Amino acid sequence: MKRALVWFRRDLRTVDHPALAAAVGQAEQVAPVFVFDPAILKAPDIGPPRVAYLLAALDSLDKNLRELGGRLFIRSGSPAEVLPALAQQIKAEAIFWNDDVEPYALARDAEVQARCQSLGCAVQRFQDQTVHGPDSVLKSDGTPYAVFTPYSRAWLARPLPKPLPRPKTITTPAGLSSDPLPSLAELGFTLRIPMISSGEKAALDTWKTFAAGPASSYASGRNFPALDSTSRLSPHLRFGTISPRWLADRVDRLLAEQPAHRKEIEVFRQELIWRDFYKTILRHFPRVATGCFKPEYDALGWENRDDLFTAWCEGRTGYPIVDAAMRQLNATGWMHNRLRMIVASFLTKDLLVSWQWGERYFMQHLFDGDLAANNGGWQWAASTGTDAQPYFRIFNPASQAEKFDPEGRFIETWVPEATSLRYLPPIVDHATQRTRALALFQAARS
Ligand SMILES: Cc1cc2nc3c(=O)[nH]c(=O)nc-3n(C[C@H](O)[C@H](O)[C@H](O)COP(=O)(O)OP(=O)(O)OC[C@H]3O[C@@H](n4cnc5c(N)ncnc54)[C@H](O)[C@@H]3O)c2cc1C
Structure with missing residues (x-):
């Protein structure tokens, strides 16, 4: 043609x-x-x-x-x-x-x-958008998986697609002009936090840094927010400045090159499968974009108190790990995965605010904001999703902090005043709110 x-x-x-x-x-x-x-x-x-x-x-x-x-x-x-x-x-x-x-x-x-x-x-x-398309990892009866573990097994059983090379040359039609690339201000936005690097070259550098270091201890390091031990590839995957198939292929090579670190690297590959999984869920169950995957939970009687939501957004809940995480998000446009789980659990189960409020706040503030992954993460934490955290297992922010920030280094970075007596008192009592959250879920279930 x-x-x-x-x-x-x-x-x-x-x-x-x-x-x-x-x-x-x-x-x-x-x-x-x-x-x-x-x-x-x-x-x-x-x-x-x-x-x-x-x-x-x-x-x-x-x-x-x-x-x-x-x-x-x-x-x-x-x-x-x-x-x-x-x-x-x-x-x-x-x-x-x-x-x-x-x-x-x-x-x-x-x-x-x-x-x-x-x-x-x-x-x-x-x-x-995914390594394996939403219609290629299906159950034997042709229906989509709604549970991660069997999905990931089926995903792993498929051969990896071969990445395509970059075209050698491109010839554009003569005489066609382009509008100028608008500025951020022309689009009506102002960025008040530092910009991060973008583009294919930056993506490649980000991968190389990760592959040469943190990848070999990913499983052990990835849960500790004070360690910079995850890949930081999420904005690249979000905007496609890196290909998920190219990445899966590189992970495969890394597994072959570093047999001693196989278990660690396999956990990283598992995260790429989560990414594919949530995209597959969104494609086959588009209702998750506007409601709970488990429809009975659309009736949950969230209290949705504006003052509690604002305190959460601003990192003023009096729970140091939650406040540190929210301040990291507000100041950098990124939040560590463990913290995303903690603050999502806290907003829904401690503050009794709908997961959809938190979902929107994340989308507005993240560089990597992605409907499928964000929605999947929020519904998991709120216990309304696919293979969700069971509603009766509620994260205790204090024990999460002890386990995943044992020396308080992450908290110290973002909430240096947390150790002083003048730090904010908790805006709610975890034990009381836990009981109230359980009652909320039980009411919706019955
Ligand atoms: C409440 C909540 C909201 C989230 N919102 C988003 C979002 O808007 N955009 C987003 O990309 N991720 C989201 N995640 C998933 C995860 O937190 C981020 O992908 C991760 O923290 C990004 O950092 P990284 O690139 O260093 O991750 P790594 O640990 O290096 O993981 C590698 C890649 O795997 C993918 N990935 C990792 N974990 C998940 C996961 N649980 N679900 C889907 N994909 C995953 C990401 O593309 C990530 O870049 C959310 C998780 C939760 C619990």
Whole structure:
């Protein structure tokens, strides 16, 4: 074919990009395009960190495409209007993109597809966001798994897909111009925390640092927030500046290279399987985006007190581990996984605030905010999800701190005043709230 469009979305890279590789393989000229969609930029869960990260990743993608002879074309507006118009303008015979799993994206894509096809522009879609697609790890009767352990066993039994190389050259249609990449301020956002590195090269460096060090002790180190022993790849996976299949392939190689550390590295691979699992859940059970996976818990009588929620957001609960974690989030746009579990349990089971309030706050403040993983994590902690923490097992923030921050180093970093007598008194009593949370769950169950 003569001309094609490649629609970039949350796959902002050139290596192992199925849609880009297919378009370059089939068309003489390819126009890579990104569309700023006002519906996403105005959504209630959007926040400055993700938009800033997106802009930096787009800038870096444009540079990487230019190294191959191409470039990125920027547009703004509803994709269902912008893309068919662009396809007509350049007489594209096909548009290529990598599929998403989120309900909004699926509806949007169906509309773009129908409009493009009605204009005679073919649509080619590819599985990309996960190592194994949401329809390839299914039970023997063809239905999706709703429990992680059997899902992970089935995932591991499948051969890993081979990552695709970066295209050698890209030729874009002559005379096509791009809108300028908007600034963060032009999009209406201000980032008040330090920016983190973005783009394919940064992703590769992040992986290399992890593989050369923390990976070999991942299982032992990953639960301790004071140690920097996790990969920090989450924003890269979120925006696709690294490919999950490329990563799984590298993990596989690392396992072969370091047999002595096999058990440690296997636990890291398990986290990538969790990531695939939650995306598969969202794809097959889209109701989780707006309600509990276990529908009986939609009736939970959360108290939703604004004052308690605000204290949680601001790290002023009087529980040092919770406050330290929330301050880490507010100051850096990232929070350690163990702490995400602790603060999510605390918001829901101690403060009796709906998991959906916390879910939205995380999305607004995280660089890696991702609907599937965030929703899965929150529903797990709130005991409303797939294979959730049973509702009667409630994290005790004090014993979590003793176990996972035994010397108080993490707390000391973010709440140095915690050891002084002037530190805030706890806003609720854990034992009392625990009893009340149990009653709430029992009432919903009956
Ligand atoms: C309440 C709650 C909310 C969360 N919200 C998000 C979110 O918005 N975005 C997000 O990417 N992760 C989320 N997680 C999962 C996890 O906390 C982060 O992925 C992790 O802390 C990111 O740091 P890392 O890259 O160093 O992780 P590593 O420990 O190095 O893990 C490697 C990668 O595996 C994936 N991963 C790890 N743990 C999980 C998990 N439990 N579920 C799904 N994927 C996982 C991530 O992509 C991560 O980058 C959440 C967890 C909880 C409990």
